Amino acid sequence: MTDLLLPQIAAGEPAAIDKFLAKYSSMVWGLARRFCRSAEDAEDATQDIFVDVWRSAERFDPDAGSEVTFLMTIARRRLIDRARRQGRRPATDLLEDAGTIAAPAAKDHVELHDEVQRAHDALAQLRPEQREVLDLALGHGRTHQEIAASIGIPLGTVKSHARRGLIRLREMLGVSNDDQPADQQKGGVS
Amino acid sequence: MNDHLDPQLELMLDAVVFAHEAEQQPRVESPQSREFERAAALAAAAFAGAEEPPKALANRLAASGLQFCAERRRTLANADGGARPRLASTTPGFVTGADRAPRRSGTLFGFLTGLAAALLIWFFATKPPAPVDLSVARQQLLASSGVQQLEWKAGPSPLSGAVKGDVVWSEAEQTGYLTFEGLPPVGPEQRFQLWIVDGARKDSDPVDGGLFAITDAAGRTIVPIDAKLPVAKAAAFVVTVEDKAGVVVSKQKHVVAIAGL
Structure with missing residues (x-):
């Protein structure tokens, strides 16, 4: 079993910071790069995410979920907050944002953490159209209108694929009813 | 397969998957919505993969973490051996004396309270400044x-x-x-x-x-x-x-x- 780093960070152990960043910063940066409209915005978002993680570290409960789930829930929430504050991007921005679109496909990833690997395997079992919609929505922060426009399907179909895909994904990941949300362990974060 | 889902479930799923959309209603907190949110977070991680952050960003992240650790250690040290225990040790008998006998007058209570406050101010005024954490300072300079x-x-x-x-x-x-x-x-x-x-x-x-x-x-x-x-x-x-x-x-x-x- 690997040593848990968040309790060490909560105790103010500087050595845990290096280890935590070595283990997870590339994953958060990868998501921020895909989610944000510019590299500068992604850098700001990544910094906000980790500041939030440091402050929330004492709330981490290993019995309620893994470190990677705790981290990625916070990461996704912070990215969602930023996207909502900035409003929806015009479609023309997306065309110029080729670097973000061209991020590597999930199947090319190496050294995924166990839980992320399970999610990766589960996503591979979804119908291609469900996986594509979830990739654009969850992995790139695209709106359902943007997704509909980019892959040429009706808005309702985008939502239908997203809903069915997420239901199936949750089933395959076997998320328990008893699990606490990673970001709400021991009091939660906003 | 039945094409129709429960409308409440549809709203919940939309609130998770399209939470980043400004028009989207926020997710209503429930055990089921948390399950979906957790699955979405892991899916996002799987889609994102790994990409090395730029060196300047990596330095800033390390600096923020080390800064947090330095502040955290000071907070924990203050909580363990901070003002309150030291105050108690310099005012022996204050609590037990008050408990043992009824307060004789507001003047005495006010005097003791004032003494305690003065000791507290003295403690913080004479407390040496926290040492500079060189790791933090180095990381900040690097950034x-x-x-x-x-x-x-x-x-x-x-x-x-x-x-x-x-x-x-x-x-x-x-x-x-x-x-x-x-x-x-x-x-x-x-x-x-x-x-x-x-x-x-x-x-x-x-x-x-x-x-x-x-x-x-x-x-x-x-x-x-x-x-x-x-x-x-x-x-x-x-x-x-x-x-x-x-x-x-x-x-x-x-x-x-x-x-x-």
Whole structure:
């Protein structure tokens, strides 16, 4: 079993910071790069995410979920907050944002953490159209209108694929009813 | 397959998957919605994969983490041995005395309360300032622009051991930090001395960068640079072993580490 780093960070152990960043910063940066409209915005978002993680570290409960789930829930929430504050991007921005679109496909990833690997395997079992919609929505922060426009399907179909895909994904990941949300362990974060 | 889902479930799923849309209603907190959110977070991680962050960002992340740890340690130390326990120890019998007998007058209570407040103020006023965390300061400097970072190479002296580490130097700030690992400590009558070769003073001796000691060869030691003169263009950093009082000009008998040449 690997040593848990968040309790060490909560105790103010500087050595845990290096280890935590070595283990997870590339994953958060990868998501921020895909989610944000510019590299500068992604850098700001990544910094906000980790500041939030440091402050929330004492709330981490290993019995309620893994470190990677705790981290990625916070990461996704912070990215969602930023996207909502900035409003929806015009479609023309997306065309110029080729670097973000061209991020590597999930199947090319190496050294995924166990839980992320399970999610990766589960996503591979979804119908291609469900996986594509979830990739654009969850992995790139695209709106359902943007997704509909980019892959040429009706808005309702985008939502239908997203809903069915997420239901199936949750089933395959076997998320328990008893699990606490990673970001709400021991009091939660906003 | 039934094409229709429960409308409430549809709203919940939309609130999770399209939470980033400004028009989307926020997710209603429930065990089921948390399950979907967790699955979405893991899916996002799987889609994102790994991409090395830029070096400047990595430095800022490390600086923020180390800053947090420094503040956290101070908070925990204050909680363990802070004002309240110290106050109690300097006012023995205050609580037990009040509990044992009814308060005789508001004046006495007010006096004791005032005394306690005065002691509290005295404690914080005389408390020494928290030491500077050199790791944090180094990371913060690294995160600023125009900073040089040079790796140490072992010098020709056998005293250099297996020295590793780097020099971080800001010309704009005229400050910097040396990091050492594997540099063996020297005897009690000796010290390490840093020399900064200034490329703008080609005919001058190197600038004295300060004396320091290493006490732990196995660990990591960070030393602040103490340049005695302004350095216009730092070209190299050299560490020698000298007498414990230091020298004005080194004979370079024992050069243990070099960076930038």
